Amino acid sequence: MxxxxxxxxxxxxxxxxxxxxxxxxxxxxxxxxxxxxxxxxxxxxxxxGYSKRTTTLKYDEPRKIALILDSVSDHDPFIDAINTIWDTGWENDYFISTFYSGNNPNLEKQIQAEINCNNSYVGIIYASSVTRKEIEVKIKADLPVVLLNCTSVDESLASIMPADLHGGYKAAEHLINQGYSKIAAILGETWMEATQQRLAGFNQALIDNQMIPKKEYQVEGDWSLKSAYQKTLQLLALPNRPDAIFCFSDYMAMGCYQAIKEQGFKVGQDIAVVGYDNAPLGLELEPKLSSVELPYSKMGEEAILRIDALIKQQPLLQRSINLPSELYARESTTAGCS
Incomplete structure (x- = not known):
């Protein structure tokens, strides 16, 4: 499709x-x-080939879907999922009522009261901006529920997750195929599910290609530009410096670029850099950043399709799905291998 x-x-x-x-x-x-x-x-x-559906609601009273966000961070590509839910919901004759809980118990109780006392709600999408497994859904209502970027403790609720293990594998595989052999990684915070999955995929790709993951080549950042800058300097100071760096977010790749250039090296020629998110900012960098695309837009669309199916009491072939990523190769990993 x-x-x-x-x-x-x-x-x-x-x-x-x-x-x-x-x-x-x-x-x-x-x-x-x-x-x-x-x-x-x-x-x-x-x-x-964009086509926008002109929507005329079929119902006198709007059918509401509650979109509950637990948090939203700066420079967060998860906004792609939220935007797509709003657009696709309207195209499917749903009014998306968005709530922000901020992980605040008092706000969660007020949101629950609003949903339970208003019979125009027909479903709930509970979205976590941080990829998480086995969360406790604290909003209780007798309505269909779809989890976005998280799963429930008992796995009884339909959920949509990114295939971050696959994404990490794709990043390392691309660098290996481009001829790089000393491949480092700047991780996100290691307690996060996204970091753990991307790192597992990254290491598996190295192992599958007869390369041993090196501990000194894998450094933990905190998703910030500053930490990526500092960790890149640490990697460049190694006696046997890496010839490629996988940054676990495009935003961190900006800090990586800065450190590489300050040390007199050229991104894409002396050192390859690949990011993660495929955010628009990557196209503004010089050279343009190769990046694994987080499928947040597709996840948002899938959330609406799945909640629509549950509202209509249609069976789901898979209760939980993991959507794979694509890698977009640009000059930051290809300039030195032409």
Whole structure:
């Protein structure tokens, strides 16, 4: 099945914000957008094959789905999932009512009261911006529930997770195929499920290619630009410095770039860098960043399709799914191997 083109895809290709794309495609006149930008967005949308469904709700009263967010972080690609839920929900005749709990028990109780006393809600999507297994869903309601980026303790609830193990494998495999042999990694915080899965996949790819993972080549960051900068300097100071670095997020890759350039090396020629997220900022770097795409947009779309199926009492072939990632190769890993 062909990938559904979203506003996120158009924004990335046109090098504009998703807000700009939304304003142009929805014909809004509330903001003055230059004709050049408007034409560029429309051209890219046409080239990518984007089609927006004109929706007229079938119901007198809107059917509400409660989208409950436990947290949202700065520079978080999880916003792609949230945006897609809003767009796809509307296209499927649902009104998405979004709540932010902030992991606050008092707020969770108020959200639960709102959902339970309002009979227009037909389902709940509980979303975690941090990939987590076996969470306790504290919002109790007699409604269909889909978990996004997390799983329930007893695995009884439908859930959608990214295949981070697969993503880590793809990153290492790509570097190996490009001819790099001294491959390091700057991890996220090691208590996180995403870090553990990406690292497991990364190490497995090395082992499958008769390469031994080296402890000194795997350093823990904290997802920040500063930590990535410092950890890159640490790696470059090794007697046998790496010739490639896998950063566990695109944001950390920015700090990695900075350290490499300050030390007089060239990204993509002296040292390859691959990131994780395929965020738009990676296309702004010089050279452009190779990156594993987190399938958050697809996960958001899948959340709506699955909650819709549960609302209609249709069976799910798989209660829990892990969506795989794609790797986008660019100059940061290919410039030195031409």
């Amino acid at each position: 062909a990938k559904k083109i979203t506003m996120i895809d158009i924004a990335r290709e046109a090098s504009v914000s998703q807000t700009t794309v939304s304003l142009v495609l929805n014909g809004s006149n509330t903001v003055q957008i230059s004709d050049e930008t408007r034409d560029k967005v429309l051209l890219v949308a046409n080239e990518l």
